[in-house]
Amino acid sequence: MRRPLRYVVAFVVAVVAVLVAAAGFEHAMRVRGYVPSVQDDEDLWSIQADRLFTAPDAIALLGASRIQFAVDPERVEQATGRTTAMLAVNGEYPLAALRWLANDTEFRGLVIMGIDARGLDRRHWDMQQPWIDHYRKRWTLARKINRLLVTPLQQHLVIARSPFALANLVRRQLEGWGLPFNDYVVMQPDRLGALDYRRGDIDLIRRHRIDDLVQYYKDYPPASPQAWNDGLREVSTWVERIQARGGRVVFFREPSGGEHLALDEKNYPRELYWDAYAKVSPATLIEFRDAPAFAGITLPDTSHIDGTEIPAFTEALLTTLRERGVLPPSGAPASPR
Amino acid sequence: MTFDSLTFAAFLALVYVAYWATPGWRTRKQLLLAASYAFYAAWNPFFVVLLVATTCFDWLMGHKLESATTPRLRKTLLVASITVNLAALGFFKYAQFFTDTAIALFALVGVRYQPMDLGILLPVGISFYTFESLSYVIDVYRRRTAASSSLLDYGLYVTFFPHLVAGPILRYYDFNPQTEVPKRWADTAQGRGLALLALGLAMKVCLADLVFAPVVDQVFAPAAHPGARDAWLGATTFSLQVYCDFAGYSLCAIGAALLFGFRFPTNFESPFGAVGMADLWTRWHITLSSWVRDYVFVPLGSYRRGRVRGYANLVIMFLLIGLWHGAAWTFVVWGGVNGLIIVAERLFRDHVWDFTRVRGIAGRALLALATFAVFAVEAVFFRAHTLAQGGSMVLAMFGADAPTALVSLAQVKLVMVVGAAVLAAQIATANVRGWDWLDGTPWPWLAAGITAALAAIAFSPGLSPAFIYFQF
Structure with missing residues (x-):
């Protein structure tokens, strides 16, 4: 030949x-029951971060899983007419992201930060710093194009995610672990994650979350209310910096229930921590128990909602923001500035 | 953009179609140059200015050198060119390193001041294109090559995207003749180019990133305290990882260049089939080691002024190789140890036993494995975050085992099997040179090899592409 x-x-x-x-x-x-899902990573986050600077009145959704798996940025964008970027990171509290936005003089938009008293503790401030460092130091046009090309593959193919790489599967087999964990989160290109509790053992997940929280409070007992509040003076300066440029910052304590809420209350009693800070904070603080719109939300694992409730949850948040004057009333011009 | 990204796949496809569809050799070269600048700009558009400036400067210096009539003027121009090139490299790559070192030295004598963060970004590939520019100017000075009459051709030599950011380090006198002859698609080695591209990518995305890197990352984590087993595992696995990463990149570069009708020199020739460290360094990152030999070791006098001076020159050469790799003392130590071991090996061969004369297959295989082990011990300093970590890792390799293993037995099995296959292949092909043999391979074997490479790529979805040698 x-x-x-x-x-x-x-x-x-x-x-x-x-x-x-x-x-x-x-x-x-x-x-075997696997479904396609976009794999979240620092490049996907960076695409969202880029969007923040395309419009002067953009909305930044900060937080951890309770925002990322509950607030639909597309719905927020449709309802407000403002570019909305999902910057929450599963498992990591968002103070570093707030600090970054405060220090970036280009940002003059609205920050909606999902947070609780535990997450405001100084020891959690740097959790999302690696994501910001990636965006500031390693994010390039080439990476953006690569991520934009990879995402559609992951949307349509189960095997386009790294857990399904042959070498990882062989390693799992040798370890005796079998196939990858069939995650009950389906992630979208805009980094919204939808939990499908039908694909997981809800009792096991609930037990696991509570056990984790019990262990956390054993390992990291809360700071005194005085020390905790003193630490937040610096956070207030970040908020002031954003608001001085015409932006606005909302701290939103997302719903939790059952044993989870009881443990949080035991360790961070609301009146000594959250409410005390609300009195002095330049930010708008919203506690879910003060927002009637969240009354009907169910929390299968005590702190997260099922994917089917995302529209209702997003609507409840928008309603609450309108009630607090953060967003204009429904029917008013989309952007007040 | 990195070769293991879909960005590069799209870029390569676009440039390839445009290149072969464009009539006229000059227009094609202009297209390649523009594409190469776009390729570079994808990291940081501002550094394209630096690349263009150094390219124009060295091209002009080449002309001035050629037209200069007095030796004194020629030498002045050469020194000026070398100074400017090294100043740029020194500023971007070594300024922070020297500043930090100075701070540490002052601290030793009790003078303390706030460490500075100069905030200097490293232009990707600066070490590679600076060495290419230097070799051009020095070769014009030595009258080994005529100065380039075409800025376009010289620009393509420095900038051609397959080699721009991580080599192979080209020589102008090898590359320039290729820019003078128009290419015809039918005369180029398209099949071999694609095959090498696939093989290089498979080595990178499957072997380096998914098989070897997870073990290396565990053992070299700053908080890890490996025992003897894990330290050896980490060191040998890192050697395999960096080989698959960089040799994989080099193959991709060679393959991509072939698609456009250009031939690059081979950069790796079965280095782990080498018998002795001196032999290994004639097979590992060949274009760098030959560059340092020709432009540092030989001008220093090589062995012409006696053995002892020759050994000192050898150590200097390897110290420079170390420093070229990174602005950190770990790389300097890695280079220095390499140099000292090669000197020791030479003395051993001269006075005790010249093991390179062993001819039996088993004997040479054992010697190759011993060479690999020595390379792995040195490589600890290449990978370590600090000298202290490197030192404690080497001590752990020759000390007691840790009470708990960092790496699971399953991972050990995986890297042992794959690593043994890589080493066996290298030992078996130790005497094979280049890739010409690929064209004579029967198609079923070719199909099997390409299927394995494509499958390794397709079934290795990963995250955040990056090559180790891009940081140099």
């Missing part, structure tokens, strides 16, 4: 073989 033809035949055979193998692998994973 002639040299070029030899390569053509070899490549055709190879491409067909790999496509057939990939189709078989994808099918096998779907049969």
